[in-house]
Amino acid sequence: MLSRVKYDLTMAEAARGPGGSRVDLLAVADMVSHGARVLDVGCGDGELLRLLETRGVDGRGIELSREGVNECVAKGLAVVQGDADTDLEDYPNDAFDFVILSQTLQATRQPRVVLEHMLRIGRHGIVSFPNFGHWKIRLQIFFGGHMPHTDNLPYAWWETPNIHFCSIKDFRELCHAVGARMEEAVALNAWGRRMRLKMPWWFWNLFGEQAVFLLSRRG
């Protein structure tokens, strides 16, 4: 239902925004309403949860790496060690207002299952991911003939935790497949300022380095 999607995608400033937070995290945090209950799946060292906490959000996290978990708990965050692929099924329906997958989906074994759980557990889902349709990546594959390396994707193919890359276009197809409503979408670029442009999806699929989607269950 493309016509109902608010697809005035926003280019936001990359690197660090006000307060020193990663700009993709700011874009994610801006989609979360004040006082909401949030589950951050793959919360890393807890940077997003901390940012959300300053905004009055009741945040919880799941993190795969033991180091990440222990760092989070030592910061006083409510984080459990767990795996998005196996542990989301333990959470009851509608347990959270927002479930966030910040740079996590591409590292899961079953992105579709994870996305479905996300929309079951939370009333809203927020997904951020590196856009594999970005022109630099296309150029690297087309002319370089090798898997792309960028600032956001620094790993060699044989050691990357990112096993399920997708483009913005691919992700939208998955959203349709699982019946997710796309409420908002933001594209981030390395040098862009915050802009509101009415541009078609193919443009963002080519020029967005990262994407952030706010989703909800259809119906």
Place this chain on the structure above:
Amino acid sequence: MADVSATLDLADRTREADDPHSPVVRFSANKPLRLDAGVDFGPWQIAYQTYGTLNAARNNAVLICHALTGDQHVVNDHPVTGKPGWWETMVGAGRPIDTERYFVICPNVVGGCMGSSGPASTNPATGMPWGLDFPVITVRDMVRAQAMLLDHLGIESVFAVAGGSMGGMQVLQWAASYPQRVFAALPIAASTRHSAQNIAFHEVGRQAVMADPDWRGGRYFAEGTNPRRGLAVARMGAHITYLSDAALHRKFGRRFQDRDNPTFSFDADFQVESYLRHQGITFVERFDANSYLYLTRAMDYFDLAGDYDGVVGKAFRGTPTRFCVISFTSDWLFPTPESRAIVHALNAAGARVSFAEITTDKGHDAFLLDEPELFAIVRGFLAGAEKARGLSAG
């Protein structure tokens, strides 16, 4: 070797149980302890230690629940053995559970032998120790007794409850029984129910005690004996389960004890044998054999789900308590999946829960040892909880 304990008279051996080196609250028969066994038990008493100061708002109390063979002497020298307290790494001034900030209370569990009513206490009806006439107690009974102690001390709710192993079971029971009285809960190396393997280990320990002819059907006080060998064997067996293969190998390997060659006898040739014998011998100095039976039984009976239609999550439904669940990679007595089951139940109940698994080769006993990661996590968790509670020091 002379059997020293046999030469002690009855009064010496039961003194710590009746008149401990700790403050003790005595409840008369009209304030009985209601036991799961269906008995209103009284008169009864509970001994405890405190450290730090209760603040004016009376909201900085931290309750410490001790493990099977622990007691209330958390950070003071032990009155019987003279050894330092059992959790000096965790509790004290500037420690993660900081006695400069919190009022720390640790009661001896009922069924124990260090001043709370237990099988070594004197039965007022006979003037002799209860022995096996003492009613069987449960983890919930221990917690109920502690709640009565807090009532007596005028402490409406505690900032935190913390404990490892059997102490962790009490922490979970506290959160389930008295959710409004517990702001933060730290169950460490614990489980919502005792596993079949652990019940099996306990049964071996109990059988070792009961197989000692000096046990005398539990009437050893009356008969002037002490089942020291049985209890020592029980302790040796249990102690192995508190460690790990890797830790034993690192500490002892196959090294010989004070000799270069095997003696071709059944002496303690190996260091690990000598160590275990030492553990057994020192344990019986301070612990009552019948208490060991009662407390292992209490752990065996622990099954939180049993009280909530078989669903652990129901024990925590709507809980306001924030939890920090901690397990250790090499703990095979309460392995990480047991802690994950706690976390699963808490998530299902919508509780605010943190969970960390700490990498260590020290086994179950890691919670008592120097584990910097454990301390960092407890500190962080308590600091976060303090902020949420609006707690100020002192």
